[in-house]
Amino acid sequence: MMIELCDSGAIRDGEITRVTAPGFPAVAIARHNGALYVFPDRCPHADESLAEGWIEDGRVVCGVHFAEFELGSGEVHNRPVGCPNLSFFRCEDRDGKVFATLAVEA
């Protein structure tokens, strides 16, 4: 089921924003070259907030140990030992609202 997260206009290009939907763990929403990406706001390595990181060359950079995750595929680069790839939620922009399927996180 798609959950409404926020106004898509609030998500600026090149930035990562933390959003909380009732009943779900916090998610991070990023926009890069116009496209929206929604993913858990915790790095798969040490549970740190990815919204406190930043986007660089099409990758989400974790601000804690600097693992880099490719936007879209989630493939990890420069990873600390044991850090898996990042998974993304299916999302879309419906009439100016960001919707995403948060089920896999549950």
Next chain:
Amino acid sequence: MRPVYPRASSYPDFARLVDRDKAQVDRRVFVDKAIYQAELQQIFARAWLFLAHESQIPNPGDFLRTSMGEDDVIVVRQRDKTVKAFLNSCPHRGNRVCMVDAGTRARGFICNYHGWSFGIDGALRGTDGKVYETDETFEKAQIGLTPVAQIDSYKGLIFATFDPQAPSLEDFFGPFTWYLDIMLDNDEGGTEFVGGAIRSIIDCNWKFPAENFVGDILHAFWTHQSGAQAILGGAVDLGKRYDELAFQASVYGHGIESNLDKVGNTRTLGYPELVDYVFDLSEKARDRLGDIRARAIGAISSCTVFPNFSFLPGQNTFRVWHPRGPGKIELVAWTLVNKNAPEHIKELYRKGTMMTFSPGGVFEMDDGENWEYATRVNEGFVTRHQPLHYALGLGTEDAASEMPGHVHRGSLNDANQRLFYTRWAEFMKYDNWTDLQNGETAPPVRRAQAAE
């Protein structure tokens, strides 16, 4: 966890080792371990110390590692373009968090021991594993790399102090900035460092090179005679107008000496093109700096900013003598040029300083050996009880001079070195900045005001 900035104390017995009346210095100041520890506390934990040139870290995340006394420090450009500096030591178990000398666009600094990760702003961003995150008593926001107490810059040069009570950088310099501007403000474009840093170790006490640059052109006639002969084809010569122009000036222990011959120092780099450049620069700079300072840009001269930052106008070598125990220094040297100088002129300065004032440079080798023996012989118990003579030029004060600070006639003079050690004694004696800024080394005008 709040930063702890150690308090100063008072060491009057050490201060008395500088005898102003006899113009003598006790040699124990060069070898005694207790005195050295007092220097780290009284001087290096309080004075403003040189960190870097702005041009070395232009972009956010650009950083370098340096020392303040023996304290390892990281200097980092922030995203808002300001500069911060921190102790290079993790607050968890103390491990060094930055291992390299310098770098660009750092994302942060991760401690190699337990993975504690610090942003370029010094704040703890996270830790390894999922251990602390599940500990409800753990307060991440309260933890970070220890920042310096104050940081500021003067015309491109960044300084910091570990003393929250220290006066502003501007007050620490006092009117000595009038002399610093000879090098830092002789051209509208400002300055930059070129060519990286040259590091070396010299087995000497840090005060020997500092006092040498504060006002010892005397040694050039003997120490550097053969080097000068090789490069210049003749002896060191202070010029026909020496009696009329040469001077020493000192403010708060900072000192400069010059013969105002325009290009004497520049000539020793061995490139006639540089000499022409400085002649032109000197002419152009008269509007900015006036006649005296325009003549000083490339002249036979030297300068120390108390305690351990020195440079040579004309040769353009800038350096810090980092203390590494009473009998050892780590010397880091850079080359300063005007940003607007043509590229080939910058290149000639870079090569010229390398050939003269680097570990393999003609003049640096001459000096290093002297300072090593001047330090080492004082290990002799009887030797170290014999005072040293600093009494050249006792009657040369130029009270009528219109230049700022304590001005003395003639650059062949121990005047600046006497005031350097007097400043050293003030730091040993005083535990507060009110006394420190109003003692004998304070600029004459300020001392007169304080006395009223």
